Amino acid sequence: MSDLSEPTLSPPLWRQLQLTAQALASIRAGTSGSIAFELVEPALRPGVQSLGFQVLRRLGRAEALRRHLAKRTPPPPADALLCTALALAWDPVSSPYEPFTLVDQAVEAAKRNPTTRAQASFINACLRRFLRERDELVAATEHEPVAQWNHPRWWIERLKRDHPREWQRVLAADNQQAPMTLRVNRRKTSVASYLLALRHDGQQGWPVGDDGVQLAQARPVLQLPGFAAGEVSVQDAAAQLAAALLLDGLPAGKPGAAPLRVLDACAAPGGKTAHLLERAGQTAIEVTALEVDAVRSRRIDETLARLDLQAQVVVADAGRPAQWWDGQPYDAILLDAPCTASGIVRRHPDVRWLRRESDTPQLAQQQAMLLAALWPLVRPGGRLLYCTCSVFREEGSYQIEAFLAHNTDARLLPSPGHLLPQGGGNGRGVPDNPLGDHDGFFYALLEKPAR
Numbered sequence: 001m002s003d004l005s006e007p008t009l010s011p012p013l014w015r016q017l018q019l020t021a022q023a024l025a026s027i028r029a030g031t032s033g034s035i036a037f038e039l040v041e042p043a044l045r046p047g048v049q050s051l052g053f054q055v056l057r058r059l060g061r062a063e064a065l066r067r068h069l070a071k072r073t074p075p076p077p078a079d080a081l082l083c084t085a086l087a088l089a090w091d092p093v094s095s096p097y098e099p100f101t102l103v104d105q106a107v108e109a110a111k112r113n114p115t116t117r118a119q120a121s122f123i124n125a126c127l128r129r130f131l132r133e134r135d136e137l138v139a140a141t142e143h144e145p146v147a148q149w150n151h152p153r154w155w156i157e158r159l160k161r162d163h164p165r166e167w168q169r170v171l172a173a174d175n176q177q178a179p180m181t182l183r184v185n186r187r188k189t190s191v192a193s194y195l196l197a198l199r200h201d202g203q204q205g206w207p208v209g210d211d212g213v214q215l216a217q218a219r220p221v222l223q224l225p226g227f228a229a230g231e232v233s234v235q236d237a238a239a240q241l242a243a244a245l246l247l248d249g250l251p252a253g254k255p256g257a258a259p260l261r262v263l264d265a266c267a268a269p270g271g272k273t274a275h276l277l278e279r280a281g282q283t284a285i286e287v288t289a290l291e292v293d294a295v296r297s298r299r300i301d302e303t304l305a306r307l308d309l310q311a312q313v314v315v316a317d318a319g320r321p322a323q324w325w326d327g328q329p330y331d332a333i334l335l336d337a338p339c340t341a342s343g344i345v346r347r348h349p350d351v352r353w354l355r356r357e358s359d360t361p362q363l364a365q366q367q368a369m370l371l372a373a374l375w376p377l378v379r380p381g382g383r384l385l386y387c388t389c390s391v392f393r394e395e396g397s398y399q400i401e402a403f404l405a406h407n408t409d410a411r412l413l414p415s416p417g418h419l420l421p422q423g424g425g426n427g428r429g430v431p432d433n434p435l436g437d438h439d440g441f442f443y444a445l446l447e448k449p450a451r
């Protein structure tokens with residue numbers, strides 16, 4: 001999901017608020033944000049998604065205000081509309097519309113929808129009181145951590161424990177809009193040439209990492225120079241570290257030698273598979289891209305086709321090598337494991353509200369199982385790169401500490417460890433660190449010493 005568009009006044013705001021509230025109600029009922037916004041009719045989707053993202057980033061505050069305004073929680077459709085209006089209106093500095101306009105239009109939205117019509121006067125009364133008493137109400141919610149940080153309480157507590165010095169910075173970054181970062185395809189062009197192409201097109205960008213370009217302003221991909229021709233892909237700067245970490249330092253294939261055998265164990269939609277192939281350059285490399293979900297695996301094929309790259313795409317469970325492994329060890333394995341996605345909440349602001357505290361231990365168990373199943377497939381002298389787009393230590397440093405304690409044939413090579421999201425605004429200035437404004441990630445590079 002991305003927030004590429006600014007909200008517009010046409011179609012009418014009340015209609016956009018109705019649709020935003022509907023999306024919020026279905027996310028609260030457990031639907032993922034991408035599906036909830038996908039259901040909005042295409043012409044209205046960008047505006048509704050943009051409003052929806054703002055609501056999700058302020059929902060903790062909106063719910064706290066609603067509790068002060070109404071003793072009883074109204075039925076879900078009315079509550080979603082009320083919280084949508086409060087989330088957008090509570091802070092006049094960042095509000096996308098005049099609070100009075102938002103309140104008028106939210107009441108109009110309630111009246112025009114059969115599922116909220118009966119609560120229209122109640123919504124009107126709550127929102128008018130909010131306008132009259134805004135400063136006092138906001139002050140009354142100020143001490144509530146969920147209202148202040150717009151994350152569930154368990155998430156805030158976990159971050160405090162995991163990153164005692166940085167937790168506030170991480171939470172603040174999570175509530176910002178993520179920048180758009182591209183990965184330049186080394187096989188087709190270079191970062192320097194692509195920056196020139198952007199400038200020629202009237203767009204501003206700057207280099208991040210080895211292969212990345214961060215844009216000053218997000219754009220629909222088809223408006224990017226060279227996108228259809230496979231010159232660039234959208235990929236966060238922290239995610240772009242995987243290919244270099246895994247491949248750099250491996251012996252370059254010599255002419256006539258067998259190609260490097262690489263396994264991308266959890267591959268869809270194929271962003272890192274593609275980067276491995278782009279980055280290999282002249283080194284002969286043979287990549288197997290595994291994915292357990294057949295529908296998602298088709299996205300690997302699409303990614304590779306657009307970039308003109310080849311890999312063997314296999315639909316299978318990485319945790320059951322007996323079902324797909326040919327018995328030949330791999331020189332390098334990338335395990336980009338399923339995780340809570342707690343590092344990428346800027347791009348998926350629904351994630352924090354959808355996750356449950358119990359998801360983390362469950363996912364950590366799955367990650368440990370995948371690590372244990374794949375480690376025997378690494379040849380002596382080969383490597384496994386474990387990564388997650390999570391900031392939780394249970395899915396990162398604690399996972400690897402436990403793995404190293406049980407696998408004495410594994411050695412941890414110099415690795416980035418936990419990379420915390422960098423909130424540099426939305427990237428309107430050249431960043432002061434080489435990776436720029438990036439998502440939260442964890443990387444551990446493991447080596448199996450040669451016998």
Ligand SMILES: C[S@@+](CC[C@H](N)C(=O)[O-])C[C@H]1O[C@@H](n2cnc3c(N)ncnc32)[C@H](O)[C@@H]1O
Binds near residue numbers: 268272291
């Ligand atoms: C974090 S995403 C991978 C992103 C991908 N590496 C990229 O850069 O585009 C994790 C993927 O692993 C897949 N997955 C989960 N469990 C798996 C398993 N046991 N075997 C193979 N794939 C699995 C999920 O369906 C999901 O597509």
